[in-house]
Amino acid sequence: MKHRPFVLVLLAVTLTACASHHRPPALSRAAGEEGGGSGHRSASSRATQPLDGSDVQVLRDEGTSGQDFPLSEPSGEGGPLADIHFDYDRAVLTDEARAALEKHALWLQSHREAKVTVEGHCDERGTTEYNLALGEQRARAAQEYLVSLGVAGARLRTVSYGKERLLDTTGTEQARAKNRRAHFAVSR
């Protein structure tokens, strides 16, 4: 049973995730809930009590952060969100993958214009067709976890590449581990 406390400096909220309970950490609503589709406005109003107009605190308008962020190349490599990796023939998120996705969720909450195509990839072992199904399961596992962390489903889509786009074709164990990935292609 290991606990992984980490500090999310960006939003100045401290979260504790229990890695072995496969449950997403509950993000504070003030930290940018967006799942309802009504955007930051409802989140902001819920975070504050109804007031008579004389005692309103200043909230940052998170919807207009407007900062530029690097995009992923169309080749399906690079970009601001690191790949997550999977065990051979599995689409289950590892603890490391969950930790990475939790960071990705926070990044997505501070970059609200970003849209993400979650690409599921496999290593070269296994058959073409089954790897396309497996890649889809991997992409979907990542997508579902991001949604459970509060990222709007409408900003995410999945694509399976199976084993059709290997990052590393050298065939070593290390190369295979690198190829078994979900890649996050970010666009505006």
Added chain:
Amino acid sequence: MQTVLRNDLEFEGLFQFVPENLLAALPAQNPDAPNFTDWQGIGSKYLVVTRAELSGGDLTVEVRVFFVDSGQTILAKRYSGKADNPRIFAHQASDDIMTLTQYRGVARTRIAFTSDRDAGADRKGVKELYIADYDGFNPRRVTVNGSLNILPAWSPDGRSLAYVSYRQDRTPMIFLAHIFEGRSIANLTGEKNNNQAFAPSFSPDGKRIAYASNRAGNMDVWVANADGSSPRRLTSGASQETAPCWSPTGQEIAFTSDRTGSPQIYLMDADGLNVRRLTTVGSYNDAPAWNPSKQFSEIAYTARLEAGGFDIAVIDLASRQVRQLTQGRGSCEYPSWAPNGRHLVFSCERGRKWDITVSDREGRVLRPLSTGPGNNVQPDWGP
């Protein structure tokens, strides 16, 4: 032309050729009036005489087959056409000579496949579709869109290829290329909301297309009309179903499902009912290909029989006996049958390069096809 014809007939494995040393012992022959006693003397049963005439850019080829014992002409054909691809004359002659047997020849059939040969530093991840003659010669590129194009499947009339392209929104969808018209139809099955479709397969009558789609939430086998209309889901549940292929009658469909935790091959009626598991040996079986000949009731597939590598196996549908076609060749996958069911192609990895390999039904004679550079995979043997 004679060499090509000889290779074609040798490939079928139904003819024995008189050895060179016996031919050398023959007295000189007049091709118009062979001395059948001489031919009988060296043990030949049939005599094939070819004559070719080039006039301008046109080629005329005559082929005559004699029954040596009686001296009777049993086949006489004259072919004429443009001389730019003389191989086609030999292929045509081979197929005509094959009509003397109980099997349809395959010398004029073609193989579609996927290759990265036109990828490059600035075209990373590009795969296009190609077709080649059955012997690997005459490769031609089909798609030119610079995207990822995979899983070609011939229509039974040999005029179209269904395939999967990531060209539109970088989402895999089924396309239909009319290869002799140079046009293709995008998103044939009408996927919406970024749903994906894979693994198209035409029914033997060409009227329907089976494929895999995640339209209903996860990957299932679907069937639509050949124009993509009226898509209907055949499988359900949380497991992944993919890789559909039709029985020669069009009444059944084989497919892959991981419902027991690992991919195995199942059969169902073409309406989705009567699902039963086919493969029980091995922990990973995929890519079923039903022998199109009603004479051979069997399905080829990709099997992980030993830890690590993949091999081509064939299961007899009556006895459920499995025979392994490849062994110790590195990984082989994606089998596809010749239209007469006597040979099959698949792709094998050797020395980190994938190439298309052809084999007879028993896996006795295996040879790689020289289709060209790059990794050449996902062969589909067409009509």
